[in-house]
Amino acid sequence: MNLRGLLAPVLAALAFLGGCGATTTDARPISSLPAQVSRTWELIQRGGPFPYSRDGVVFENRERLLPAQRRGYYHEYTVPTPGRSDRGARRLVTGERAAELYYTPDHYRSFVVVDVTR
Secondary structure (H helix, E strand, O other): OOHHHHHHHHHHHHHHHOOOOOOHHHOEEHHHOOHHHHHHHHHHHHOOOOOOOOOOEEEOOOOOOOOOOOOOOEEEEEOOOOOOOOOOOOEEEEOOOOOOEEEEOOOOOOOEEEEOOO
């Protein structure tokens, strides 16, 4: 086995530890997620109005599943869940960079990178 083959698992582990384990190459198309994700993304792009008072608050990344950034870098928004009268568990989290978007269907237990171009 060559050096590159030996280092591949180490590099993969470092990439995982550096963030949520997902990269833009394995991002999910926004069209493959629930329709409410696209509607929430449209509201974010327009700057609202948002249906929940907590939409737009700072997401602190306490779970450390997203790449480490300074406080205030991430913001969270509710993705409505049909049939729920409360906010439910689904959220979109945005970063400062344009189109840096993460979706969590389970209230921050897991995240997927969202590709807003597809």
